[in-house]
Amino acid sequence: MREAIAKMENKLYNLDSIPDDIRIWNGVSGCLDALFFAMIDPKRKRKYIMVPKPGYFLYYSLIKAFGGGVIPFNNVEEDKWYPDVDDFRKKIKDDRVGYAILNYPNNPTGSVTPRSIMTELVDIVGEYGKVIISDEIYRNIKWVRNGYDSVSELGRGISKVILGGLAKEDCGPGLKLGWMIKIDSNNELTEVWEGCDNWLRAHLGANTLVQKAYAAVLQDPQCIKDHVEKMNRELEPRAKLVYELGNEIGLSLNMPEGAFYWFPRYNLKKKVPPEQFCRKLLYKEHICVAPGEKFGGESNFRVTLLRPKDILKKDLLKIGNFISEYN
């Protein structure tokens, strides 16, 4: 499977990865365990990692669990949730920062960052001699053209770790298989990689059967591509629906462009914390959404685009009623 991934990535992004640059483990969450374990030394000053805000909550909890610190950089709601380049630059200068996590298409905002912005971010990381961790689990789930697919294509000469897996594009979350690819142009990661290997060896390796099966799937890249395109064709009209209808019923949101989430802001007369808002929505309308503060949001909540369009529409109308009654 490592050979098949190397071959695929090399062809797509003109790289020269070898199987030894790739590690396979129990999903991206498992890979993050191994990486953070190796990267974060609670006794050292340089134990901070930059994380998008809003961003996936697991980054926050895992980094803290391993004794590290989180420095969030902003995704700007008014700017289609694109990352704030100035904020990013200001924060990466911090001596305590060793790594920056990028995660676009983004969970929870559904934002897909344009090439120009991403190139700037990657170059800034390079300028300050830091390392990128790019979580690309939603890499091809997008319905806008943004000029690049992977951070692998950008900032040649910068050290990075690219994360991927079967959970989203291949609709196999419960198969629990993910991978990390080391692109170590600056030879920054040799020792960290050894640290990861110690972790992986002590855990005895990932599920053999799933790895063998996926190695076979990778022999037919077109099949994977067709599958994702079909998924995107399903998701795009749902994104359009929630964007148009959502903005009419008391929410404000950006058009989701990828991943499969939307992260609306609810507009209420008085300030209500998301946890409380979501709990009431669950009790009253039996709709379960994720409160925004878990992701570093404010008056936001996260919803998936995974329910069929007609059900999504009904859900939206219920949320609309709920908000008008709340006010």
Next chain:
Amino acid sequence: MKPNARTRNLESTLRDLAARAIELKPKFDAKGGKIYFFNLGDPNKFDFDTPQHMKDALIKVLKEGGGNYSVSRGDPDLIKAIVKRENKKNNLKLTEKDVVITFGVSEGVHFLFEAICEPGDEILLPGPSYPPYIQYIQLSGAKPVPYRTDEENGWNPDVDDLRKKITDKTRTIVVINPNNPTGAVYNKSTLKEIVDVAIENDILLVSDEIYDKMVFGETEHVGLSSLVKDFPVVGLNGFSKIYLAPGWRCGYIFFHDPTERLGDLKYAIIQLARQRLCACTPIMKACAVAFSGPQNHIEETNKKLKERAEFAHKRLNEIDGIETQKPEGAFYIFPKVDLKGRWKSDKEFSLDVLENTGLVLPNGSGFCPVYGKGHFRSVILPPVEMMDEAFGKLEDFMKNK
């Protein structure tokens, strides 16, 4: 970028040998020789295979679309099956809240010590024992303290030694039965004594029973929790060995907690399980039928292992400078080697054997620097002919030293 200094805690001293074996393989292959990977505790690398009913279940699950996430604790059907199995085997009253499914016992061991240990704590482990225990305990900042197991007494624990090693920092007594690496199956009376020591000193018992049905000697396997009425025992088990599915990566932790003292520990372990979302869904669903399908593979496996254990025992004892007890369970043998000034350490011995014969026999001090030294471990999984060939080479090697 400098890695975390703690990553060093997970280094196994056995790694050098395994790495060297892989390095040497092309050289041996080119000369028409071969490397005998007798270091791998993986039955499926030899003539053993996962029971058909589990494979069929896995295929069925996948055909019906089983790729979804599960709850972090584990698939409810599998948990039900485990509760039933452990309750019946050990006469317990587990409920579904007393089980957590893990990616193999190794993840269970990791969760457990991460949840239990504070820096400076001491964990009593059988000496010798399975290396990841040592690694995970070190990783948590605690100190692994080996208690003696007695080679002359079929590698049963020396309970007096165990008692002597208890301090006010001792948090847990670990029992691995049937034992890796010695192949011992512990006496019921010895187990009872261990239980008494634990209760007397109020120390948590952890029992790794991953080889529980792989017994083929005189001694019957007794689950530790079956001996304890009103004191907690944490059990570790899984499908890698008895169900011949090591690459499926499915294990479990169970909490025998009759006096309800493990609430915080259970909560901490569930929190750790939540961080990796869940174990592999289709695998869990397929393992849920493991206990209810045909079980005849267990008898077949034990028949093979008994023959192989007897052969390995006889053949190794014929070699001058090697002396060994007969394994009664699991699939390992742990002979003593007379280093006699020929080798400075057992590690040097194992590397020398590898270079000259292609035989990979992990050195005993990798399993315990005190009670494992001067030994090596071999699997008894290979067919008799293959062991005969390999141990023949070992005999020639020993003669020429």
